[in-house]
Amino acid sequence: MTTRFYNAKILNGDMTVADGELCVRGGVIECVCGACENGGDYEKEIDCKGGLLIPGFKNAHAHSAMTFLRSRADDLPLHEWLNEQVFPQEAKLTAEHIYWFTKLAILEYVSGGITAAFDMYFEPEAVASAARETGFKITMCGAVNDFGTTPAKLRDYYEKYNGYDELVAYKLGFHAEYTNSVGNMRAVAEMSRGYKAPVYTHMCETKAETDGCIERHGKTPPALFEELGLWEHGGGAFHCVHVNDDDVGIMARNRIWAVSNPCSNLKLASGVAPLTKMAAAGINIALGTDGAASNNALSMFREMYSAVTLQKYLTNDAAACPAYNALNWAFSGGASAMGLEGCDCLAAGKKADIVMLDLNRPAMLPHNNIVKNIVYSGDASAVKMTMVNGKILYYDGEFFTGDKAETIIEKTRDLMKDFD
Amino acid sequence: MTTRFYNAKILNGDMTVADGELCVRGGVIECVCGACENGGDYEKEIDCKGGLLIPGFKNAHAHSAMTFLRSRADDLPLHEWLNEQVFPQEAKLTAEHIYWFTKLAILEYVSGGITAAFDMYFEPEAVASAARETGFKITMCGAVNDFGTTPAKLRDYYEKYNGYDELVAYKLGFHAEYTNSVGNMRAVAEMSRGYKAPVYTHMCETKAETDGCIERHGKTPPALFEELGLWEHGGGAFHCVHVNDDDVGIMARNRIWAVSNPCSNLKLASGVAPLTKMAAAGINIALGTDGAASNNALSMFREMYSAVTLQKYLTNDAAACPAYNALNWAFSGGASAMGLEGCDCLAAGKKADIVMLDLNRPAMLPHNNIVKNIVYSGDASAVKMTMVNGKILYYDGEFFTGDKAETIIEKTRDLMKDFD
Numbered sequence: 001m002t003t004r005f006y007n008a009k010i011l012n013g014d015m016t017v018a019d020g021e022l023c024v025r026g027g028v029i030e031c032v033c034g035a036c037e038n039g040g041d042y043e044k045e046i047d048c049k050g051g052l053l054i055p056g057f058k059n060a061h062a063h064s065a066m067t068f069l070r071s072r073a074d075d076l077p078l079h080e081w082l083n084e085q086v087f088p089q090e091a092k093l094t095a096e097h098i099y100w101f102t103k104l105a106i107l108e109y110v111s112g113g114i115t116a117a118f119d120m121y122f123e124p125e126a127v128a129s130a131a132r133e134t135g136f137k138i139t140m141c142g143a144v145n146d147f148g149t150t151p152a153k154l155r156d157y158y159e160k161y162n163g164y165d166e167l168v169a170y171k172l173g174f175h176a177e178y179t180n181s182v183g184n185m186r187a188v189a190e191m192s193r194g195y196k197a198p199v200y201t202h203m204c205e206t207k208a209e210t211d212g213c214i215e216r217h218g219k220t221p222p223a224l225f226e227e228l229g230l231w232e233h234g235g236g237a238f239h240c241v242h243v244n245d246d247d248v249g250i251m252a253r254n255r256i257w258a259v260s261n262p263c264s265n266l267k268l269a270s271g272v273a274p275l276t277k278m279a280a281a282g283i284n285i286a287l288g289t290d291g292a293a294s295n296n297a298l299s300m301f302r303e304m305y306s307a308v309t310l311q312k313y314l315t316n317d318a319a320a321c322p323a324y325n326a327l328n329w330a331f332s333g334g335a336s337a338m339g340l341e342g343c344d345c346l347a348a349g350k351k352a353d354i355v356m357l358d359l360n361r362p363a364m365l366p367h368n369n370i371v372k373n374i375v376y377s378g379d380a381s382a383v384k385m386t387m388v389n390g391k392i393l394y395y396d397g398e399f400f401t402g403d404k405a406e407t408i409i410e411k412t413r414d415l416m417k418d419f420d
Numbered sequence: 421m422t423t424r425f426y427n428a429k430i431l432n433g434d435m436t437v438a439d440g441e442l443c444v445r446g447g448v449i450e451c452v453c454g455a456c457e458n459g460g461d462y463e464k465e466i467d468c469k470g471g472l473l474i475p476g477f478k479n480a481h482a483h484s485a486m487t488f489l490r491s492r493a494d495d496l497p498l499h500e501w502l503n504e505q506v507f508p509q510e511a512k513l514t515a516e517h518i519y520w521f522t523k524l525a526i527l528e529y530v531s532g533g534i535t536a537a538f539d540m541y542f543e544p545e546a547v548a549s550a551a552r553e554t555g556f557k558i559t560m561c562g563a564v565n566d567f568g569t570t571p572a573k574l575r576d577y578y579e580k581y582n583g584y585d586e587l588v589a590y591k592l593g594f595h596a597e598y599t600n601s602v603g604n605m606r607a608v609a610e611m612s613r614g615y616k617a618p619v620y621t622h623m624c625e626t627k628a629e630t631d632g633c634i635e636r637h638g639k640t641p642p643a644l645f646e647e648l649g650l651w652e653h654g655g656g657a658f659h660c661v662h663v664n665d666d667d668v669g670i671m672a673r674n675r676i677w678a679v680s681n682p683c684s685n686l687k688l689a690s691g692v693a694p695l696t697k698m699a700a701a702g703i704n705i706a707l708g709t710d711g712a713a714s715n716n717a718l719s720m721f722r723e724m725y726s727a728v729t730l731q732k733y734l735t736n737d738a739a740a741c742p743a744y745n746a747l748n749w750a751f752s753g754g755a756s757a758m759g760l761e762g763c764d765c766l767a768a769g770k771k772a773d774i775v776m777l778d779l780n781r782p783a784m785l786p787h788n789n790i791v792k793n794i795v796y797s798g799d800a801s802a803v804k805m806t807m808v809n810g811k812i813l814y815y816d817g818e819f820f821t822g823d824k825a826e827t828i829i830e831k832t833r834d835l836m837k838d839f840d
């Protein structure tokens with residue numbers, strides 16, 4: 001499949017905007033130019049009418065199938081939410097549920113300009129199938145814990161789902177310190193050494209979790225993970241709200257990605273991650289939505305807005321954390337954090353994971369600064385098109401995601417009966 | 421004009437959702453029922469296909485025409501933003517600019533489910549015309565200050581724009597304590613006594629402003645306003661971020677509306693208003709977007725989400741400030757704060773200010789709790805239709821606001837050249 005976008009504005013890697021054309025051949029961007037020499041030679045020619053082409057957002061931390069719990073258990077204290085609602089409902093989940101509720105999340109992703117998600121959940125076959133069949137990119141993250149996924153299973157998944165499909169990948173990971181024995185964590189570290197692969201986990205999401213780790217192990221989670229050898233090949237940590245200065249130093253010297261989930265952290269009253277401080281220490285940052293049970297939207301627009309404005313609030317400085325940060329975190333940051341290659345910007349040879357924004361939506365006007373409009377006043381209503389790997393999955397309210405959207409909606413509605 | 425909405429879900433005043441029909445005659449809701457007896461007798465019959473009818477959101481604090489400064493001066497320290505960007509640019513504004521940039525804001529309002537705005541800006545004739553011609557409801561708020569609008573002008577405006585058009589109203593107000601002499605404030609208080617009318621103003625938005633007032637007057641703004649007799653007939657205060665316990669008591673006993681602008685306060689690093697504490701003290705709360713120069717979106721969805729999640733964060737309690745609060749604040753709170761009658765809920769005899777949400781947008785699924793979906797995962801992409809005073813102003817991406825949207829967009833694009 002070949003596609004030519006013309007009459008476009010194009011967001012460059014340096015966050016400048018140029019008028020021009022962008023052409024796609026297969027899953028790859030063939031050229032970004034003023035006017036394509038091969039114009040007319042493409043199967044699909046799309047008049048962007050001044051619409052802005054941007055790289056797709058990467059949702060660098062998600063539990064996609066948790067759409068089934070959206071608005072099911074809100075406004076509760078964190079532990080009641082987790083222990084009395086989330087865990088008992090999750091215990092009822094089958095692979096079929098996860099397959100369809102992941103597809104529901106993918107509808108939200110692509111209609112919101114997200115082209116890839118870093119997904120931590122159960123039943124990897126269901127998640128991988130949902131991604132492959134819809135044409136969406138999913139990197140799965142291992143979730144070793146004392147009650148379910150064992151290190152042995154992690155190895156199986158790692159072997160199986162890397163090489164499974166070009167849209168699917170799998171990273172080593174464990175759920176969190178507080179859900180794992182030291183033995184488990186040592187086993188994951190061992191695997192990391194064997195594969196020379198990075199390790200990902202939830203970390204310092206709540207104060208209670210961080211205090212608990214100090215009580216159990218005499219040190220903070222970052223200090224523990226470093227000591228256990230989990231980070232010898234880098235990795236990433238989801239949330240990173242309750243990290244102290246030493247922790248920041250440990251993360252920086254181990255090249256650990258901080259994947260922040262500002263909206264989830266706010267709604268669960270967990271706190272605000274010190275992104276400004278982490279960035280200043282040289283830590284790379286990415287953004288994620290977390291699951292719909294806690295957030296509840298799977299919107300990278302809202303994460304970007306919240307990420308930067310909460311830093312302004314936290315540092316008491318309106319000039320702190322400018323809008324460009326959020327876009328870098330959501331584009332190239334997310335791509336690198338989840339190990340996607342060639343997905344960081346729009347340029348020849350990069351992957352064709354592309355979103356078109358309608359710059360004539362009222363919230364995107366006037367065009368004083370288009371880039372800031374995306375971060376400060378953008379939302380899914382500005383998303384005109386989403387293309388993943390050269391294939392259009394969403395255009396003007398319509399989905400091209402294998403199953404019809406109506407089918408996914410109906411199926412998930414039926415399946416919700418299992419959770420009454 | 422008569423309109424019948426059928427196959428609808430309808431949000432009741434008590435936040436329950438019912439299946440049924442809603443019929444509109446002129447600017448008024450004729451009936452809300454299971455199935456209308458007069459079915460077939462309406463000029464327009466709209467199959468809602470399960471869409472949800474809700475009251476329109478009321479944006480209870482806005483500077484609508486500031487759309488011209490969107491993304492023009494972000495990521496700056498507050499005082500640099502105000503003194504080096506906002507004020508010099510505003511000095512160039514003519515009535516024509518304000519007329520068109522207010523219309524641009526109205527496009528954003530109606531496409532985001534907002535049916536009325538409480539607008540504080542210059543050139544009331546331009547603002548009133550923009551509202552009347554587009555069919556949008558605007559209550560203007562006086563902005564007496566030492567450099568422009570005098571108390572005498574306030575009286576003229578108050579007399580002229582109450583009774584000007586059924587869509588337009590005018591409230592007594594002054595810009596803020598720090599921009600007014602005591603003489604001005606006394607004059608406004610005198611007018612309030614004469615008209616037995618409430619008074620509105622910016623208050624305690626920043627710590628510097630609040631500290632400055634104490635330095636200048638030996639007391640906080642609420643204490644000063646009470647002493648000056650400004651609140652003898654009630655009123656409202658915009659922002660209310662830096663209020664202490666005594667201030668909260670003063671506001672409560674004077675029946676002062678706290679109009680909160682959480683997104684603007686966050687982005688300008690002003691802080692988070694203690695809404696939970698104010699509500700517990702019996703203060704009524706409404707929400708507003710503030711202007712696009714500071715926010716930058718004019719989205720009540722984002723204000724609602726931010727209002728409640730920031731309270732959870734502020735109080736360190738995920739159970740604090742449940743979603744229902746935000747809807748009450750955005751519907752009936754806003755209506756009462758700006759003095760709109762019959763705009764608080766959907767019921768026979770109430771004004772036909774109605775929004776239809778598409779409940780099949782991915783972020784609105786599944787339907788575990790539709791009301792929480794609105795607050796926690798809603799955005800403008802879920803808005804299918806907006807009706808003001810019985811007239812549809814927005815439907816499925818199209819605007820019916822007098823001038824074509826294209827005309828407003830083009831005109832504002834041209835006018836931006838005056839600010840280069």
